[in-house]
Amino acid sequence: MSIPLNDLQAQFSSIKPEVMSAIEGVLDSMQLFLGPQNRRFEQSFASYCGCEYGISVSNGTDAIALALRACHIGAGDEVITVSHSFIATVEAIAQVGATPVFVDIEPDTYTMDWRQLEGALSEHTRAIIPVHLYGHPADMHPILDCAREHGLRVIEDASQAHGAMYQGKRVGSFGDIACFSLYCSKNLGAYGEAGICLTSDAELAQSLRVLRDHGSRILYQHEILGANARMDEIQAAILNVKMAHLDKWNEQRQAHAQLYSEQLQGIVETVPTVREGASHIFYVYVVQVRERDQLRQYLSEQGIGSGIHYPTPIHLQPACQHYGYTRGMLPITEAVCERIISLPMYPELTSEQLQVVIDGVKQNVMAVV
Numbered sequence: 001m002s003i004p005l006n007d008l009q010a011q012f013s014s015i016k017p018e019v020m021s022a023i024e025g026v027l028d029s030m031q032l033f034l035g036p037q038n039r040r041f042e043q044s045f046a047s048y049c050g051c052e053y054g055i056s057v058s059n060g061t062d063a064i065a066l067a068l069r070a071c072h073i074g075a076g077d078e079v080i081t082v083s084h085s086f087i088a089t090v091e092a093i094a095q096v097g098a099t100p101v102f103v104d105i106e107p108d109t110y111t112m113d114w115r116q117l118e119g120a121l122s123e124h125t126r127a128i129i130p131v132h133l134y135g136h137p138a139d140m141h142p143i144l145d146c147a148r149e150h151g152l153r154v155i156e157d158a159s160q161a162h163g164a165m166y167q168g169k170r171v172g173s174f175g176d177i178a179c180f181s182l183y184c185s186k187n188l189g190a191y192g193e194a195g196i197c198l199t200s201d202a203e204l205a206q207s208l209r210v211l212r213d214h215g216s217r218i219l220y221q222h223e224i225l226g227a228n229a230r231m232d233e234i235q236a237a238i239l240n241v242k243m244a245h246l247d248k249w250n251e252q253r254q255a256h257a258q259l260y261s262e263q264l265q266g267i268v269e270t271v272p273t274v275r276e277g278a279s280h281i282f283y284v285y286v287v288q289v290r291e292r293d294q295l296r297q298y299l300s301e302q303g304i305g306s307g308i309h310y311p312t313p314i315h316l317q318p319a320c321q322h323y324g325y326t327r328g329m330l331p332i333t334e335a336v337c338e339r340i341i342s343l344p345m346y347p348e349l350t351s352e353q354l355q356v357v358i359d360g361v362k363q364n365v366m367a368v369v
């Protein structure tokens, strides 16, 4: 039995007729941009997350860059974020000319350690970007407290956490702006490039709308130099179909995660922790094992996919050398990168498949011990 890390085909088969007719509807109308599908998606996703405004955009990276621009953050400004994330978080900061400043993560939740924020502040600090990594919320209240105290913007990178909750509210509703990638592999994913910014601030919403469409509100009248960062109607139509399934898919992921954790607790070094008062929607299911590379090799021989999210922390990437970080500066981030492994996780996993993965991990880890 071959079990991939993620299986987009399995999901597509389950919604194919709905998706095909949604695409056909867009093509029949030939309204390809900024049309009814985008408006419907913006409204439904914003209200799902408890926000006033949704501004659909071209992808998650652009969403963060536009959010920074809407907050007037650019050259000379510093933005505090984590190194344990996908590179896009930092690319967006660099894209607007600002400088990332990294803080370490909490060892159990893999998200921003707010206790380190004070030490990372400077007179140039303008914003904090926490990342709700793997589908688990960052500890937003203390992060927001620090931001308020120092007059900083908070931009949530919620690209891996569509629907996750923190103290009774969905992530995306805490910061000044929240950014979601809607890349195909995400819990809510289009079949091309897509992303969305959420906010409850009318002025920020208006800036984002203008920025994503060439700095223009009226055709050929350009208030500022913006970007071509719109989401197309076909993607929005697909997302409207998928939106109706999001909660069910997240619940299926949670059920799979629970089974994995019950079976692997005590076998692997750590199974995922869920913060008190939070829900985890398991974009990826990550455990730690000491002989990680050996486990990956073994699973691969059994036809079982696995991943590492992510093998090299951003501050140690060749692309980020010029920021001046060296090994040892973010010890928790650096340590977890050596041991993390992501096991197959997608809603359509069957109990048979789950058992094959669990047995594979047990066989390998117990043989190594």
Ligand SMILES: *Cc1c(COP(=O)(O)O)cnc(C)c1O
Pocket (backbone or CB within 6 Å): 059, 060, 061, 062, 085, 086, 088, 089, 131, 157, 159, 160, 181, 182, 183, 194, 195
């Ligand atoms: C996927 C992702 C992004 C980037 O999204 P794209 O849509 O691929 O540009 C940003 N941040 C995180 C944490 C992500 O997982």
